[in-house]
Amino acid sequence: MTALLNVRDLRKHFPIRKGLLRREKARVHAVDGVSLEVQPGETLGLVGESGCGKSTLGRTLVRLYEPTAGRIEYRGEDFLALRGERLRSMRRNLQMIFQDPFASLDPRMTVGQVLAEPFKVHDACPPRERRERACALLETVGLKADYVNRYPHEFSGGQRQRISIARAMALNPELVVADEPVSALDVSIQAQILNLLKDLQEEFKLTYVFISHDLSVVDHFCDRVAVMYLGRIIEIAPKDELFRNPRHPYTQALIEAVPRVGAGKKKMKPALKGEVPSPITPPSGCHFHPRCPMRHDGCDRAYPPLVEAGPGHRVACQLYGQAAGTVGPAAGGRP
């Protein structure tokens, strides 16, 4: 099966310019060499803490940001080489849902206008049918068709997120990048939206890239999970494997740090010390080494490549052998 999306060594750097001549003084290495594949019909989760580059990666995948370097193939075709009309028509297949349903809808447009916009931009249906299509979309996402003349402020957060989802669905996309789509919602509404996204995936055979900082949501919703730290993927695996058998010390700490319902009051013990360093000047070698409890000689020298740690399981850590297929800590790798 060919991958829907094949990403090779993708980089997105943001220059920091200062002074009269706006010279580039430094760079934010938001995404710094990411390679991954997304298979048709699957849900790939991207997790990590703020500043790890998960949102930048999501936006670069749909070319809301132009990458600094790297390659994106969409169904085997060089997506980054597309220009003009070809790019525009390709964009129909790639849609995005954002975190903040208050910021992502134009307050001066009625819901009907918001939902007619994609049809207008892509000239996807005759003008007189647009309203009808908008009503149908509202029903698809579980809202009443007669909401079509209302303005975004008349809706609750959950309803607005449904409208954003309806907009993303308008042109029958193949791939939807959902950036923290439930993070701003209350728990009871969060469950409704996650169920809606699942239903739509089944009905329209969608592929999702699901970005979230919430590991419980990712474990529930995704098929595979990629963990990011300072612009790079440090571990990627099918979710059962990742949550049962996390290899990277960062992934282990991240999972351990999730507060568990019903665990009972306990003595808090932070899973990690320190904070995520700046992506402007990331630490040398493995970016995680200053916080890593398993750090040893050499971690500050070379960045470890992603190596095979099991079926579909890859990890970037010195603890694991460099040779493909080697599982477990490398011999003599630890002090």
Added chain:
Amino acid sequence: MTPEIVVSVRNLQTTFHTRAGPVRAVDGISYDIGKGRTLGIVGESGCGKSVTSYSLMRLIEPPGEVTAGQVLLHGEDLLSLPEERMEDYRGSRLAMIFQEPMTALNPVLTVGYQMDEQIMRHMGLTRRQSRERALEMLELVGIPSPRERYDSYPHQLSGGMRQRAMIAMALSCEPEFLIADEPTTALDVTIQGQILELIQQLQERLHMSVQFITHDLGVISEVSDEVLVMYAGTACEKAPTDLLMDAPLHPYTVALMESIPRIGRRIPRLPAIAGTVPSLSELPAGCPFQNRCPRVVERCHAERPALKAVAPGHELACFNPVDDR
């Protein structure tokens, strides 16, 4: 052994006078918090958990108003104190930390200056002495190089460090009662763990009573001795944490716990709670949860259930509780 009661909230009612008429954001809440204990208050947006906290601190401003009830701190009613006395108490006997540290920190003053102001005001120290105290607190909350940070402006600190600075400021006068309103919601999960540990260590050291507000059931489960579940301005259920997590009785508590994803739980769909929280200005007569409740009975439409003890320490406001488990 029951610890000495530090805070006792009696039938608190806070009303916002809006153009659409009076809205009861908090409607008859009562609870006690013992010395050194943590009460978690959990609920969704608009349930009144933050308004409850602001009411306790007497920080409700018009059009809002505390319209009934008592807030007793060691038996003294804070709601009937003159404002000057309340100012003496705020920051010294009771303190509050917020989700967004910039709510509490002034962006144009250095961290040290703000801490000094409070310490001098409440502890009657000189600037030199209060600087020592502020540095001690910054060190205690784990801020690296406190001397430099003392002269930093809030925006020069990271989110986690700002949260620590706010905690240092709130606890600099060793309050006996701390209200923590979603203190870790804006933080990354590994930083959240660090801040929760910090609050817990300081609580033990100062024997503080803590009211911990959050929408996160995982956090509440790990930090609280007792949990109060709120819905639409009212209390649904209150119980010791283990009991509430193991055997919740209120249909809302049960539904809330069912609806959250948990690591390792394999279900294709989450049992979501249908519908949305009703607007506080259009609350139906009777139980506020009736329109979303799977166990609704005739009586729920007519009468509002009161919070009543059903077992030692377990209080419930429901006519048809979940008992089949």
